[in-house]
Amino acid sequence: MKKDDQKNFVIFAVLAALILFGWPQIAHWIFPQQPPAPVKIEGGKTKPVANPGADPASDSPQAMRDRTVVLSETPRVVIETPKLRGSINLKGARIDDLVLVKYDETVAKNSPPIRLLSPSGAKGAYFAQFGWQGAGVQAPGADTVWQASGNKLTPSTPVTLSAQSPTGQVFRIELAVDEDYMFSVRQTVANLGTAPVSVTPYALVTRAQKSTDVDQWAAHVGPIAIYGGKADYIDYKKVDEAQQSFSTTGGWAGYTDHYWLTAVIPDQRVPVQVQQRPTPAKGYQADYQVAAALNVDPGKKITYSSHFFAGAKEVKLLEEYQDKLGIVQFDRAIDWGWFGLIEQPIFYYLDWLFRMVGNFGVAIILLTLTIRGLLFPIAQRQFASMAAMRAVQPKMKALQERYKDDKQRQQQEIMKLYKEEKVNPLAGCLPILLQIPIMFALYKVLLLTIEMRHQPFVGWIHDLSAPDPLLVLNLFGLLNFTPPSFLAIGVFPILLGVSMYFQFKLNPAPMDDMQKQIFSIMPWMLMFLMAPFAVGLQVYWITSNVLTMAQQWLLYRQHPALKEPVKKDVKVK
Structure with missing residues (x-):
């Protein structure tokens, strides 16, 4: 392993550890604390649990x-x-x-x-x-x-x-x-x-x-x-x-x-x-x-x-x-907080969908379809930008190699290359940036509005505003113990990780080995990070990933250059 690769790997390992172990504390401060699941699964059976917000002695x-x-x-x-x-x-x-x-x-x-x-x-x-x-x-x-x-x-x-x-x-x-x-x-x-x-x-x-x-x-x-x-x-x-x-x-x-x-x-x-x-x-x-x-x-x-x-x-x-x-x-x-202008329209649309279909989980899926449909033109631009970036990557690598001892000149030449090829390296980030306030807004809607309280979805999901109670480490309730929160991985977080894995697999393979390592582990890190969150938010993300894969299939047909092998030996003037 090259010295730079070793350095990158150490940085990546440290960042991964900070995210995995520091995220619960950050999330507890930034995000509304989701209520515990209103049911627990023991001996393969679903049992209701006491309301965590109620007076513990009031019903005695x-x-x-x-x-x-x-x-x-x-x-x-x-x-x-x-x-x-x-x-x-x-x-x-x-x-x-x-x-x-x-x-x-x-x-x-x-x-x-x-x-x-x-x-x-x-x-x-x-x-x-x-x-x-x-x-x-x-x-x-x-x-x-x-x-x-x-x-x-x-x-x-x-x-x-x-x-x-x-x-x-x-x-x-x-x-x-x-x-x-x-x-x-x-x-x-x-x-x-x-x-x-x-x-x-x-x-x-x-x-x-x-x-x-x-x-x-x-x-x-x-x-x-x-x-x-x-x-x-x-x-x-x-x-x-x-x-x-x-x-x-x-x-x-x-x-x-x-x-x-x-x-x-x-x-x-x-x-x-x-x-x-x-x-x-x-x-x-x-x-x-x-x-x-x-x-x-x-x-x-x-x-x-x-x-x-x-x-x-x-x-x-x-x-x-x-x-x-x-x-x-x-x-x-x-x-409502800072994102009230987004949260309230999401609530009203989600509530309207619920009244139409009678199931909040299905309403969240339909909400996701709507949001992805609205963002589809931006996704098209993202893929076009990715295709263009993929085409110029060999030239960029060549410039990095040529000017490896002059970082300032290297940046100037790369920016010149972007301008000549009419490439915007930030264009691919726009859909992700737009998703962040939408995700946070949906999360607050699910957690703050009483209309979502105790709303079931399917099977064992009795509250879309609470985490998934069907946990892997206690063999889905067959073992009589509750795993610690950072290991409380339910079925829906696993589905989220799997969907994210296949979505990354469909993405164009990055040229950089470090990027490949990051993309290979990111789905499983996200699985752990998202496990304590509301099932409703996980339903949104899983549906979004599936729709993204469908979009990728369609857009690959429009931008076949994304599937072409990257030329490694390219000369630049």
Whole structure:
């Protein structure tokens, strides 16, 4: 082996090791962390696993009894809609008991629904509350027991809560709910006293602990505040250090989990002060209060209207609320990030395809066909460029040999050769560069949008947004152990590696021996690198590779020079 070849081989070996072992750390920081597979395969059988984002004790008998006891300690109004079940605590006027009936914790048939809100005193306490601060008035507090106009809140039966203060004011909270996840709140103060009073409406949502979902660079989980026309994704650590406070007209605040959201939404036309703050019990509270106190003369009343959202971050629904209710940047509850302009069209097209065919895996395949079709003209230019580069490679090698002791002259002559032969060495990179944002955008769509959650494909694939659970090293579930993540190679990653191998085999053989070595090992490195990623992304890549091979067959017929042997002895002037 020549000295230069030895040097190249050492460099390649070091880079390969860095990629193989360093990639998991890089990917964990850059990419949204994919949820674990919702099933495991043991003894050749598929079994559901616990929801990793759920409270690990919330479904235990003891925890459920504890919550049941807490719920039974106070009078309540039942909440019942097509998507929500729960209750309102009349002590303190809190919405503190809510489950999402359309979403289960696991893929098991008997899985309980996702629990979003829990009362204070139960594990995972998480609730919303509405009230007033006042001067010259004793406003209802956390211990006030309100009177309800009805015993059930539904989309067709709103409920009004009433309480009277010793100073002669009547406070009312009129609650209505739609068929999705939005509560409408009207806070009214009627002054039956003899002196004017000043009141400031407020609303809050508080949680006793952080979300069990993971907050990441590309997928925010935690406090969120919309103010001044922008979205602020705030770290829990920042709130721990100091209260975050913002003045705004139009905006909202709350907490976003991977798929769920709670948000207190003030009147978008009235100036408010929005806060994200720690609580004395080491919990977290998002709240707002009206910036200017409202004066109520004797015999008069005032009403303040707001909204409260508690539910799933369904893309179209968030945008519908944003448009219909005028909620500023409500769609930013989903952290689309830098590639939002690509991600959102991909989501809408993919969602449309799913509604057409009824299977998200098939929809991803059809999406891939569309993208490859749009990129086909660019692929034609790529192959034409590869054919031209292949034709000039012998001349380039000759120039490199002639000017091996003068690198500057060598580069000048090579650039001159490119110009004379009308060759662009970067033209072949364009399709790859275009694929990078598309791949990242599709990955975020699969991971961030709840519409992809627990969507099956074929056989053992019960969630396209999770990794392949059918692993080779435990003999596809026959052995009772789980390989470490960097060796968790499933069937779809293997198919990806095989498809990449045959795609590289169809490529024109590079003249450089080092390039040949890189291309020979690259498919199997990619197999390891892509194994922890969502199956949906692997389906996209596998389909893309198969289509690329079909394109290569077609384009080889158009550019036969790519198949011709390279002439090694070429003289240059």
